[in-house]
Amino acid sequence: MKGLLRLFAILRKEVRQLRRDRLTFGMIVGIPLLQITLFGFAINTDVRHLSAGVADHANTQFSRILAADAQASQVVDITRRVETPEQLETLLRRGEISVGIFIPSDFGQRLARRDRPAAQLMIDGSDPLILAAARQLTGMSLRYDTAPRQTTDVPLFEIRNYYNPERRSAVNIVPGLMGVILTMTMVLFTAVAIVRERERGNLELLINTPVRNLELMVGKIIPYVIIGLIQVSLILLLGVLLFHVPIQGRMIDIYLAALVFIAANLTMGLVISTLARTQFQAMQTTFFFFLPSILISGFMFPFDGMPRAAQYIAELLPLTHFVRLIRGIMLRGAELSELLSEMWALMAFMLITLGVAMLRFKKRLD
Amino acid sequence: MSGDYAITARGLTRRFGTVIAVDHVDLAISRATIYGFLGPNGSGKSTTIRMLCGLLTPSEGEAEVLGHRIPGEAEAIKRKIGYMTQRFSLYEDLTVRENLEFMADVYSLPRRSARQRIGQLLDKYNLADRERQRAGTLSGGQKQRLALAAVTVHEPELLFLDEPTSAVDPQSRRDFWESLFELCDKGTTILVSTHYMDEAERCHGLAILDRGRVVADGAPQELERRIDASVVEMETGDSRTVRRLLTDLPGVLSVTQLGMRLRVLLDRSVADPLALIRTGLIGQRLQFDARLTHPNLEDVFVAATQGRYLKAQA
Numbered sequence: 001m002k003g004l005l006r007l008f009a010i011l012r013k014e015v016r017q018l019r020r021d022r023l024t025f026g027m028i029v030g031i032p033l034l035q036i037t038l039f040g041f042a043i044n045t046d047v048r049h050l051s052a053g054v055a056d057h058a059n060t061q062f063s064r065i066l067a068a069d070a071q072a073s074q075v076v077d078i079t080r081r082v083e084t085p086e087q088l089e090t091l092l093r094r095g096e097i098s099v100g101i102f103i104p105s106d107f108g109q110r111l112a113r114r115d116r117p118a119a120q121l122m123i124d125g126s127d128p129l130i131l132a133a134a135r136q137l138t139g140m141s142l143r144y145d146t147a148p149r150q151t152t153d154v155p156l157f158e159i160r161n162y163y164n165p166e167r168r169s170a171v172n173i174v175p176g177l178m179g180v181i182l183t184m185t186m187v188l189f190t191a192v193a194i195v196r197e198r199e200r201g202n203l204e205l206l207i208n209t210p211v212r213n214l215e216l217m218v219g220k221i222i223p224y225v226i227i228g229l230i231q232v233s234l235i236l237l238l239g240v241l242l243f244h245v246p247i248q249g250r251m252i253d254i255y256l257a258a259l260v261f262i263a264a265n266l267t268m269g270l271v272i273s274t275l276a277r278t279q280f281q282a283m284q285t286t287f288f289f290f291l292p293s294i295l296i297s298g299f300m301f302p303f304d305g306m307p308r309a310a311q312y313i314a315e316l317l318p319l320t321h322f323v324r325l326i327r328g329i330m331l332r333g334a335e336l337s338e339l340l341s342e343m344w345a346l347m348a349f350m351l352i353t354l355g356v357a358m359l360r361f362k363k364r365l366d
Numbered sequence: 367m368s369g370d371y372a373i374t375a376r377g378l379t380r381r382f383g384t385v386i387a388v389d390h391v392d393l394a395i396s397r398a399t400i401y402g403f404l405g406p407n408g409s410g411k412s413t414t415i416r417m418l419c420g421l422l423t424p425s426e427g428e429a430e431v432l433g434h435r436i437p438g439e440a441e442a443i444k445r446k447i448g449y450m451t452q453r454f455s456l457y458e459d460l461t462v463r464e465n466l467e468f469m470a471d472v473y474s475l476p477r478r479s480a481r482q483r484i485g486q487l488l489d490k491y492n493l494a495d496r497e498r499q500r501a502g503t504l505s506g507g508q509k510q511r512l513a514l515a516a517v518t519v520h521e522p523e524l525l526f527l528d529e530p531t532s533a534v535d536p537q538s539r540r541d542f543w544e545s546l547f548e549l550c551d552k553g554t555t556i557l558v559s560t561h562y563m564d565e566a567e568r569c570h571g572l573a574i575l576d577r578g579r580v581v582a583d584g585a586p587q588e589l590e591r592r593i594d595a596s597v598v599e600m601e602t603g604d605s606r607t608v609r610r611l612l613t614d615l616p617g618v619l620s621v622t623q624l625g626m627r628l629r630v631l632l633d634r635s636v637a638d639p640l641a642l643i644r645t646g647l648i649g650q651r652l653q654f655d656a657r658l659t660h661p662n663l664e665d666v667f668v669a670a671t672q673g674r675y676l677k678a679q680a
Contacts, residue, residue, distance in 0.1 A: 200457075206472075209473060364421055
């Protein structure tokens, strides 16, 4: 009987404390809400509207029908029209399109003879989901083709799988995983950095010294930048040794992209650190940032498969831009100069969050 | 006026929501003196100190600290002051020397003079044999000496000490006050808050704070002279009964038990305090012995917090 009373004493205390801990309360509702909506939005293995480019050398009625049919299938969205297959390759490398449709000048004859594929699909195969989606086009038949089709083994398209001919998922996952690992560790490092000083009482001493905001912030970031770069090296090493992930691009580009990305995550952590009151709160808040990052950045599910709203939100997350950068450099051999818009996005994110952290951090107790 | 005074304040007030933590405090603290804030917990000592070093913005009123205005010039003050917080606020996972090196760098001391200064401080505060020990593993007294060393690394003109001795033994407290007098002799102004009477007694000047207001201020001896009450010391076998009976008598301000003795504070308007006490205890068959005595600082404190105190004429 006494045991029961004591049990209830603990229970009642726990509920009372829980009611006053708004962030935990928020997690009870927020986590399911976030998870369900994000997963619901993002998990879409039936990927549609892959951005595509067309190089039409035939330029006949049929070739235009082919492009229109591909568009109508909703598998691709034709966003670019270029002159040569080489230009399609450039667009693929830059990540501006996932699929290139090359229609050769003898398209009409090929179509008539049906002894070999009439056109070529150039697919960014680094993501197996995109590859699978784009392959749906091979089963397509042209609209004019109303007559019962002769059974022939020759498909409409010849497929060229770029960047991941062996279709190994590790190739696609490892570079993105680098971004995920960096997000998780970097944000958390600085998220607890200032809160920890506050909790331990160091902050009251520190804000009474001539130390300036910027000095404090940058001084806290720099050691973790170096730690982040060590992590990058470790992941690259493991990726190459264990999973034989190719590194097509230049090493310096990988490190430059990682450097800006690390800094952006660290400044995000600083913002969290100025919001949270305790280290536990900082960790909870970090989790709220981490969850959407991992789900809608394009790391787990192809960006093109997500609805517009999710895509817009994803553009605000550093991981989205880093996944594009690192896949471009590592898998497609893109140069950093071809991906500058992603770099600018990361830098803007870093500067804005650093500014917010500095504005929020006051050398005062009120 | 800033020439003679390290700190002046006029109508300094701080509210937290509807609570008034500090209520129109006026201060004038001379340079190279030790000035004490005496008051119970929650009387506004820490809040006043925090306003004076620029950590909290006053809701009302203003202050001048070392010639800099508060609010407004808080950053300029920070180079010239040291602030020892109530809670140990150095890094527990750094060693004694590393903590001092950190503070020296934060105050931008040149490398060579920093090394020299740290050596001096380690010797002076008896920490030389502990320099490689983590601060977190030090005893209360050692932590306190390290904290004092850390806030004096840059030789500040003004030191704020917020209940510096609340976690140390009596011997450490005595040594600590020796160090304070030494600093004061060299021209440092020290503002120290405490709730120990014996510490308050050592200060050159003193303000007694109660519920955010200064209820008495002046030199300790002067305060004892100006008390608006008479004090009777009693010895009795049944102190609890006597205490209960006396507390109800008109004119008695307070009765404090000190072991077998009682200390009775009576309003000045009572012409013959001893007679009043005797009359009050008549017919109780109690043995007691009562005599008038000099008021001490604790009496001042009790009287002042009950509004029984003559303020000095301005």
